Amino acid sequence: MEEHLTVGRVAELAGVTVRTLHHYDEVGLVQPSSRTSAGYRAYAAADVERLREVLTYRRLGFGLREIADLVDDPATDAVAHLRRLRGLLLDQRDRAAAMVTAIDRELEARAMGIRTTPEEQLKVFGAQLYDAIGSAYPATRRTEPRIAARIWDALGDARTILNVGAGTGSYEPPDRDVAAVEPSAVMRAQRPAGAAPCVAAGAESLPFEDQSFDAAMAVSTVHHWPDPVAGLREMRRVARRVVVFTYEADHPGWAERFWLIRDYLPEVAGLLTGRPALADLARAIGGRTEPVAVPWDCADGFFEAYWRRPEAYLDEHVRRAVSVWTRVGPQAEQRAVRTLGDDLSSGRWAERNRKLVALEEAELGLRLLTAGPERE
Ligand SMILES: C[S@@+](CC[C@H](N)C(=O)[O-])C[C@H]1O[C@@H](n2cnc3c(N)ncnc32)[C@H](O)[C@@H]1O
Secondary structure, three states, X not given: OOOOEEHHHHHHHHOOOHHHHHHHHHOOOOOOOEEOOOOOEEEOHHHHHHHHHHHHHHHOOOOHHHHHHHHOOOOOOHHHHHHHHHHHHHHHHHHHHHHHHHHHHHHHHHHOOOOOOHHHHHHHHOOHXXXXXXXXXXXXXXXXXXXXXXXXXXXXXXXXXXXXXXXXXXXOOOOOEEEEEOOOHHHHHXXXXXXXXXXXXXOOOOOOOOOOEEEEEEEOOHHHOOOHHHHXXXXXXXXXXXXXXXXXXOOOOHHHOOHHHHHHOOOHHHHOOOOOOHHHHHHHOOOEEEEOOEEOOOOOOOOOOOOOOHHHHHOHHHHHOOHHHHHOOHHHHHHHHHHHHHHHHHOHHHHXXXXXXXXXXXXXXXXXXXXXXXXX
């Protein structure tokens, strides 16, 4: 007969309280598969395995709801979970080591009477956001073919490509030799089987020799980099050509351009305070910019993608796959969703945005920044 462990023994071994185990049972996260004759919870080997996964994800900072989705995913078996957990733990160890180094540096600087800048102090936290929100990404984020065509065209005849801030690998050209760089372990773990090899690193310090690639690309990522200018210079160092898909938010009145920011989420402007202007980024690498219109049925669910499908923003899955909604905070998010929902029901949104319905694509400030030799 299979051996079972009592709740007290499991709590003791795992270093958690019996109350925690009862709570996991009540919310359906880890339910012991049997009871003793006296009616106490009894944990079989499979229950313990599931508990181990739950506790490790918990230790890594995941919320209980998120953990339930992860451990209940039928596509992930025990070995896949162990691999993912191993990657996440190694990443955490690396980050802890980086933080110790940063603290040591600051202590040294302070001892010499030097104050570190806010940017320097925050640098080490750069990649954490996507470890927290990345698991929601694949639900709506994928390659939009019309934007991919623009990016691939800008890559010219480049054969070897580095994709920086590569995430799950959208927009990686299938017919070229691609290598990827992505600091978030959660995003790396979600790259599909057969995707280009991916190294754990940030844009600001690319682990490659000068001019190792024909081109380096970065899609929807530069606004997350603690130091975008340093990251773009790194791309320029390792590659002959640079292609970046990003947005321009520095000319007067830019916030009026998109109704979602203008009428519902003005907090987005605050997220951009202190970020370098696109013109400065272009200047830093001797680049040029061109507009990229967003098609009305854009397949990649980025922030602006649903400009003609406003109901989409009421969907939690759509919002969770876009960092802006997490970064503005739950209060602003809830208010925006509530007001938008009201305006859609009352017809106010339709009245205000009548002109959009006839458009096939919209200019919402998205830009392609390219640098390097002109295409032959
Ligand atoms: C919105 S996702 C875009 C992912 C992918 N390029 C795409 O188009 O789907 C932004 C990505 O930038 C990554 N990122 C954050 N900080 C970074 C940094 N300093 N250097 C490189 N990538 C970074 C995040 O981990 C995340 O995967």
